[in-house]
Amino acid sequence: MRYAQLVLGPAGSGKSTYCSIMQKHGEVTRRTVNVVNLDPAAEQFDYSVMADIRELIHLDDVMEDQDLNFGPNGGLVFCMEYFAQNFDWLEEQLGENEDDYVIFDCPGQIELYTHIPVMKQLIDVLQSWNFRVCSVFLLDSQFIIQTSKYFSGILVALSTMITLETPHVNVLSKIDLLDKTTKKNLEKFLDPDFKDLLADDHSEREHRWHKRFHKLSMSIGSIVEEYSLVRFLPLDINNEESVATLLYTIDNCIQYGEDLEPREPKDEDGDNGRRDVVNDLYNEDAE
Numbered sequence: 001m002r003y004a005q006l007v008l009g010p011a012g013s014g015k016s017t018y019c020s021i022m023q024k025h026g027e028v029t030r031r032t033v034n035v036v037n038l039d040p041a042a043e044q045f046d047y048s049v050m051a052d053i054r055e056l057i058h059l060d061d062v063m064e065d066q067d068l069n070f071g072p073n074g075g076l077v078f079c080m081e082y083f084a085q086n087f088d089w090l091e092e093q094l095g096e097n098e099d100d101y102v103i104f105d106c107p108g109q110i111e112l113y114t115h116i117p118v119m120k121q122l123i124d125v126l127q128s129w130n131f132r133v134c135s136v137f138l139l140d141s142q143f144i145i146q147t148s149k150y151f152s153g154i155l156v157a158l159s160t161m162i163t164l165e166t167p168h169v170n171v172l173s174k175i176d177l178l179d180k181t182t183k184k185n186l187e188k189f190l191d192p193d194f195k196d197l198l199a200d201d202h203s204e205r206e207h208r209w210h211k212r213f214h215k216l217s218m219s220i221g222s223i224v225e226e227y228s229l230v231r232f233l234p235l236d237i238n239n240e241e242s243v244a245t246l247l248y249t250i251d252n253c254i255q256y257g258e259d260l261e262p263r264e265p266k267d268e269d270g271d272n273g274r275r276d277v278v279n280d281l282y283n284e285d286a287e
Contacts (some may be wrong), residue, residue, distance in 0.1 A: 002100040003256050004131045006123070008160060008172065009138035011108030014173040018138060019105045020047040021237045032101065036093070039107045041072070042081040050102065051093035057082050076109055080118045085119065087125050094129070101256065102131075113160040123166055132254040134167045141172040141234070145182060147197045150189055151217060154230045161229075167253035171246065175236040190232055194221030 005022075009013045019035045024237055034050040034256030041059040061073040062068060070078055083090075094102065104122075106112070112119050123133050139153045155223055161168045172190075175183065188197065198217055233249060236242040251257060 001026075002098065002129070002131045003102070003254050004107055004126055004133045005103045005250060006119070006133060006135045006164075006166070006263050007103060007138065008106050008113055008119075008135055009108065009173075010110060010140070010156075011106065013138040013140045015108065015138055016042070016045040016047070016105055017237060018136070018171075018235070019174065020045065021243060022103055023047045025240075025243050025247065026101075034100065034102045036090075036102055038080075038083070038103045038104050040083075041107065042077055042105075044086060045105065047105075051090065053079070056086060056089050073109060076107060077116060078112070080107065080112060080116070082120045084121050089124070090125075112158060114163055120164055123164055132256075134169060134250050134253045135164050136169050136171060136250060137161075138171045138173045138235075139232070141174050141178060141186065144189060144232075145178075145266060149275065150192075150197070151220065154224060155220070157230050158224070169246070169250050169253060170230060170232045170236050172232045175242070176238045177235045177269060186234065190234060192225070194218075194225045197221070 007018055009015055016039075023033045023035055036051045036053075037045060037049050038053050040053050040057055040062075042054065047218045057079045059072070059075050059079055062070055062078055063072065068075070068078065094100070106119070121133075126133050137157050139157070144150050144153050157168075157170050172186070175186070178186065195218070198214065198221055233246050234242060235246055
């Protein structure tokens with residue numbers, strides 16, 4: 001059996017940094033973590049690559065082609081569709097080693113995960129190559145700490161989950177960049193009460209447009225909450241426990257190491273576990 005993480009999320013959400021940190025964490029824990037760059041527009045990244053899509057096709061080459069005449073977004077979609085037609089290149093790069101653990105650093109264009117089938121096709125072919133795949137969806141915590149933006153993030157994450165149909169872990173990245181007050185306020189978004197969130201937001205924004213759509217927001221929040229559709233884990237790349245907790249969650253999703261001796265989780269309540277990590281980070285700042 002082989003294992004894979006697809007690291008997804010909007011541009012600037014910290015995907016490449018996440019891949020680098022996970023690879024370094026693997027080195028510390030004596031575990032081999034391979035990384036594949038699937039962003040044909042990437043300029044630089046701080047990790048060792050197992051394979052790089054830019055060796056197959058590069059966004060700059062596509063944009064410079066006078067016959068194609070693509071801009072950045074159209075060019076990137078063209079690159080990914082070309083990649084989908086050449087999965088044999090990826091198969092050759094990955095080889096056939098058993099127990100491989102591979103992290104795929106994916107592009108940041110949201111349309112690739114919502115309505116263009118390329119990423120779903122990639123998942124299907126990875127599964128045919130005996131990979132267990134988990135999607136890791138990153139959102140910048142600096143963006144998400146307002147209720148309206150939090151709801152937008154939830155809807156994008158939910159759309160991605162439905163489209164890709166894999167085990168899915170949602171991550172709030174860049175926790176290390178928040179000040180101590182914002183970290184403390186982040187708790188309500190890790191284990192949210194949607195009625196309270198919307199009530200607070202409604203009291204702060206009394207204009208007519210907001211009143212008109214408040215009922216719709218309540219309905220969306222109710223569905224997400226009742227069916228436990230979306231939850232986020234915090235990630236502070238400077239906190240080893242935060243990195244280890246997230247990796248442990250992902251490993252459980254894809255049953256990595258199922259032949260090893262089972263380990264008891266530190267906290268049986270997943271929500272309390274999320275809050276404890278944030279509390280630890282807040283306490284470190286307070287000290």
